[in-house]
Amino acid sequence: MERANTIARCEATLASGEKVVYSDWEPTHVRQGRFQRILDGMPMTFTAVTLDGERFTVDLVSGALVVGNDLYTPQIPAFTPLRLVYYKHMTASAEEPHPVCEFFVVGWQTTLNGKNLKVGLKVNPGAKTWEVTESI
Numbered sequence: 001m002e003r004a005n006t007i008a009r010c011e012a013t014l015a016s017g018e019k020v021v022y023s024d025w026e027p028t029h030v031r032q033g034r035f036q037r038i039l040d041g042m043p044m045t046f047t048a049v050t051l052d053g054e055r056f057t058v059d060l061v062s063g064a065l066v067v068g069n070d071l072y073t074p075q076i077p078a079f080t081p082l083r084l085v086y087y088k089h090m091t092a093s094a095e096e097p098h099p100v101c102e103f104f105v106v107g108w109q110t111t112l113n114g115k116n117l118k119v120g121l122k123v124n125p126g127a128k129t130w131e132v133t134e135s136i
Contacts, residue, residue, distance in 0.1 A: 008051045014041035048106050074119045082108040105136045
């Protein structure tokens with residue numbers, strides 16, 4: 001059976017050094033509790049892993065975005081506090097019995113000079129494409 005949700009698992013390393021991993025097909029209430037635990041634990045890194053094994057990581061210390069072995073480093077001042085951005089855009093249709101992940105975003109946001117700045121990876125798992133963007 002092919003899963004409509006193309007994210008296999010999420011992984012985070014918290015400020016305490018603890019690693020949190022959860023599978024995306026676990027019950028919703030479990031996912032929500034674990035994700036809140038990630039947010040409350042001050043994540044240092046966060047990775048979304050697709051069913052195909054592709055890894056999309058955001059480093060919430062340096063601001064770096066990592067796709068496989070490719071590294072993208074946005075220019076931000078050192079020690080800028082970054083907040084995790086992670087969400088999925090799901091669509092449903094009469095042909096599909098379950099919602100399908102159209103795209104997901106993993107990245108960060110911060111406030112610099114009074115302006116909100118967002119940078120992340122927008123991933124279309126169905127088309128196997130992704131882009132670095134500020135439109136997250």
